[in-house]
Amino acid sequence: MLDRIREDVHTALDTDPAAQSRLEVLLTYPGLHAVWGYRIARRLLDADHPLAARVVSHLVRVLTGVEIHPGATVGRRVFVDHGMGVVVGETAEIGDDVQMYHGVTLGGDDPEPVERHPTLEDGVTVGANATLVGDITVGEGATVGAGAVVVRDVPPGVTVVGNPARPVSESDESSDTGDDGTVPQHPPASEPNEDR
Template sequence: MFKKLGEDIAAIMARDPAAKSRLEVVLCYPGFHALLLYRLANAAWRRGWFLLGRFLSHVGRVLTGIEIHPGATIGRRFFVDHGMGVVIGETAQVGDDVTLYQGVTLGGTSLHQGKRHPTLEDGVIVGSGAQVLGPLTVGKGARVGANAVVLKDVAAGVTVVGIPAQVAISRAKQQDTDFCAYGTSIDMPDPVARALDGLLGEVTALKARVAELEGAPAAGAPANGSNGHRPDPRPDPRPGASRDGN
């Protein structure tokens, strides 16, 4: 356990430029305090000491504002930045090198006793306020943007944003980028705006086509719009007048 805690401290130093020393991390980082108490609570939980595990988890929640169920599975080099309001449910599984920000929920959407919380694979980043709900999987290296609501599986290496979460950056475009705080880059495209732009483009094209069709003569008709016969003369409104003018 102590080896894991040492790795956790090193991960915080690597991902938070505000961290000046290891001692500062140990004394002043609530994310580290919550993780320390989780590791103790989880050890008790796995030994069947459920009440002790829940009590240690409760102490961590009171001290840090971070709630991690002792039954959750969390890998190495885990970092909760800022942390207030983070909730991690009982059957959640978190891989190695995962980063969560404040207000994140890894929650369940059902009442059954089986797997009901998310699985986050290695290297996942979840931005502040994001809600990842249900027994879904967020693939390796994926990013969840701030305030997103994830309700279905997320492929490895992509960035998702919005409610419900949609892919904003594909794996091919993201694979060469470095660590991205909050899972959101400053130049990230808006998938909703992109979809609206596409719809507006199609509407503009359809309007142009309709205008073109309305202004064109019917197929096979003379250019002057007549039917090919000499039009009948307009009737003379005078009483008794014939059509030939007599």
């Protein structure tokens, strides 16, 4: 457990340019506190103490603003930056080296007790206020833009934006994009008036 805490603190220091010291990260990073609380809740769940696991999860949510269901699977070096409003559902799976920002939702879309939450493979980044819903997979190294709504699989290494989320092409990345991630179509410039 101490090795995991050291690893998480090191990840925060490497990832967040605002992080000044190990002590600061240990004491003031609620996203890390939420992941650590999740690990305690998960151990309780695995030891067949589901009510205790849910109580710990609830207390962590109250203290950090981050809700990670004890039934979720969370990998190593997961960094929840700023954290507030993050919700990770029961059957969600988060790989190693994943970074999520505030307001991210990994939500379910099926009322039955089946795999119904997203899977984030290793190295995924999810921007602020993104919503990912259903039994979908975001491939290794992919990026989900801020505010995106993702309801379909995202291939490895691809960046998606908008509602509904769709891939950003290389040409789009080098030009201005609209709120929905598309390149705005500008009307042709009007021809000069010869009467002037």
